[in-house]
Amino acid sequence: MDLIATDLGVARGGVPVLEGVGFVLRPGRALVLRGPNGAGKTTLLRTVAGLQPPLSGRIEGAGERVAYAAHSDGLKAMLTVAENLRFWARVFGTSGIGAALEGFDLTGLSDRLAGTLSAGQKRRLGLARMAVTGRPVWVLDEPTVSLDAGSVTLFAEAVRRHLAAGGSALMATHIDLGLAEAAVLDVAPFRARPGVAAEDEAFL
Amino acid sequence: MDLIATDLGVARGGVPVLEGVGFVLRPGRALVLRGPNGAGKTTLLRTVAGLQPPLSGRIEGAGERVAYAAHSDGLKAMLTVAENLRFWARVFGTSGIGAALEGFDLTGLSDRLAGTLSAGQKRRLGLARMAVTGRPVWVLDEPTVSLDAGSVTLFAEAVRRHLAAGGSALMATHIDLGLAEAAVLDVAPFRARPGVAAEDEAFL
Amino acid sequence: MIALLSRDLALAVRAGGGFGLGLAFFLIVTVLVPFGVGPETALLARIAPGVLWIGALLACLLSLDRILALDWEDGSLDLLATAPLPMEGIVTVKALAHWITTGLPLVLAAPMLGVLLSLPVEGYLWVFLSLALGTPALSVIGTFGAALTVGLKRGGLLMSLLVLPLYVPTLIFGAEVARRGAEGLAVSAPLAMLAGISCGVIAVLPFASAAVLRINLR
Amino acid sequence: MIALLSRDLALAVRAGGGFGLGLAFFLIVTVLVPFGVGPETALLARIAPGVLWIGALLACLLSLDRILALDWEDGSLDLLATAPLPMEGIVTVKALAHWITTGLPLVLAAPMLGVLLSLPVEGYLWVFLSLALGTPALSVIGTFGAALTVGLKRGGLLMSLLVLPLYVPTLIFGAEVARRGAEGLAVSAPLAMLAGISCGVIAVLPFASAAVLRINLR
Amino acid sequence: MPELGKYAVAVLSSYAVSLGLILALVALTLRRARRVRADLEKVEERVKRG
């Protein structure tokens, strides 16, 4: 099943940031969103993940099929790596965290408290969470922040595996992920006309 | 009077991060600190500003002569730009915020609440604060974060004026400030030997 | 759901005493009361049920901001919202976890603290029972308040202002049960009301909390 | 110093009701007490001075985390520490600002709330006087607690636990003055003690707070 | 002036309190209305010109 966005408009804090965005994401494919700071990538991803309603247009094939990773990882500092991961596995009704731990080189850290990890390790744990959701569409917001070169490669491999298994991935990033096969969508051209403040429209 | 650091060792969260750092900063000169993330630049600047004691070595000519600008600007969202600046002018016993406002192109914004500024404007306000302290040594931590090219030039000009007036500046940054005349100090070679946890020494 | 509950409980036990702090506050308020109103036993005995109820209520109130704020700050709440759990379930589990970590210890500790306030012997059972029936309602109402103010900077005091009027009926009937019980009067009418309020609140309010939380996550 | 004081006051008035919330909490606690202990006027009149004192103390306690935490979060505290103000001066001004925005309104409102609790006529003067003498000490002690816990995530409840024991002496003598005053007894002894505590605390504790704050900023 | 007898204080003070509160409310409402109106006109003027 494809993820299809048609003529999508999104707003943040009441101000429209993007409009007329459209794309199709097939199983097995990856799409990278690009654009300057504040362009609205995060807002678009939140909308696709269902955290906020679109201003206009429609999204198909999202909803319960999406696993979302935000800027912040939602880790609990006082739980261990394995406990954090196991929690999310149970929430999503899957089991077995071994593969995810291995895929992101976390096996050696599985008994450490998440609070004692370095920033890059935390991020790896946040990404490993995707693997235990068992969901086909990964929506990732700047997944490689604070990762070093080796971990970026690990991440690219994990995404490739996910794609090979019939999943798809939608990612926002500023850097090169080493995923040459991914399509790229620059959101800058879709910037909303300024000032049509969504909820204030009636007042203008 | 010079700012002199001799054989300086600094620690963060109980772990030594730099040791053996030494430099001399003459009036009219600028010194740029460089080094990868987590190298200890912020820690070094906080020590120079007197916010934390050095582990070893000494700093001369700092203390009451230093004006410090940290990662965060210490702005009050509910006060206007002018009120924020006037507050710091009064704290430092100077008066007249007009020049500082002008120097950072804030005159048109002076009646806006600081909370409604964009990130770059906020940063400009934070830097304008330096100008109203009337202190000779500016210690700046990544001053140009979230500034656009034009504002970086404004900033460089402000620093030049400060240097021309006999002041000096110590700055940590990752980017090029357009201050060709500034000396550069890379802190990476001064990384402390790992594991000599300062306050735990007695237990080792 | 069970995963969420057991995680919240594990966190409460580990995260630097989130478990004991409500209890400690309860203890302190109870101890302060004799300092405030004076040490006469007869007077203390008369106000004991009320003081225990007010103390429990305040202790509950002060721990409310932990229900959702921590999850909000570290981003878990966003992630939970996209997980296959209904929002109503999430807030219910959160309220339940709050009750287990705060309300339940208060219920168990109240008879003990009754000793400090010279609670009459007949009172112990009723104080215990009324708190056991009433504190779940406090947790659920509190979750509603927490959901209303999640994401507000330092919304703590505002939350108190919003939640306290909502606590009034529970407090009145709860304290009435405890007081009548301590004086040996009939308690069935207020007890029925208290149970009714608890059930009603637990059945209905999670929907409001979930709606409010969805709005706040937007 | 005056700049800092006037900024803090301006912020308290502007920043979304930081000013009135302490007062609202005081009002609410006072209102809850009759719900807890029952409506009999005679009983309420007897415990009124103590309740007013405990209510004022709790309202004070809950607003403590605003004293330093906001300045810590936005980085002002670091900058203030490098400004030509002695740290002792900063904490004193902070305590003063807290007293003006929280303690003073409580003192002024207490007689009004005394009406709700049927405080005897003789009591008004003494409740007012004891609170006027005692709340400055509460603010100064509270600033010490805030300085101890600044920078801790959600240090609020922990701060309450640290501060409450320190509040006990003030509470004992303050409530004693109010109670004796309301009953028409001699109040000079506890009044002198209360004044002594206040003066001592105000004279000495800012040094401790400043030291603690310096350590926490490190 | 009617004869209020021994309750003069009560009656007069309740009239004073109530009318005072109402007048204060009306005054605040009018003041804010005027201010907001002026602000809006200023902004609208600017928008029209700019």
Add this chain to the structure above:
Amino acid sequence: MSIWDYANPVKFIRTADHILPWVSGAALLCLVTGLVWGFFFTPDDFRQGSTVKIIYLHVPAALMAINAWLMMLVASLIWIVRRHHVSALAARAAAPIGAVMTVIALATGAIWGQPMWGTWWAWDPRLTSFLILFLFYLGYIALWEAIESDDTAADLTAILCLVGSVFAVLSRYAVNFWNQGLHQGASVMRAGAMAGDTEERVSNVFAVPLFVCIAGFVLLFVALVLLRTQTEIRARRTRALLARERVA
């Protein structure tokens, strides 16, 4: 034309501009007539003496305090169901008026209570529930002030208003159970219905000016709500224009 057309902010401002002078004039007229009549030209009650004159402020204020909350409830429901901005802002505009009316009812009641019951305050059910109503008003107003995004604030306060109403009714019942009080029953309304029982009912000498006063308070409330809603709309429009300027 359907009534919902008036939910358009611009149209509302224009319509309100038309009616406001009339409503405020009528409010002033009724208030002055009623109060002057009541204060100067009614006899003292044989039991309550001159304190009956307080009734001309106390009862209308008490009625308006409750009705303002009811109006907020209705407006909140309209906002939730039909999402007309004007109704949300009208609810916001009404809250401070209701709060002031509550304070007036409480204050006049307290002043009245001193000579009548020998105490400023008693934990009578009616009095107590008014105090709780006041707390609800405070919380509602504080929540509006605390949230930055206007629509989010409207949504949250609307839900708070709904939940609060249920709890206010519950509290009323609870308080009734908890303490039986001193306060008057609803005798004015019975007088209005011309029901027999001459002992209890308020005699017409007092009733007529009282009704004039009540009408005055209602009109005053309407005028204030209209004006304040206009102000809220204008403030919101100002913010919207400024936001657009900033983005552009």
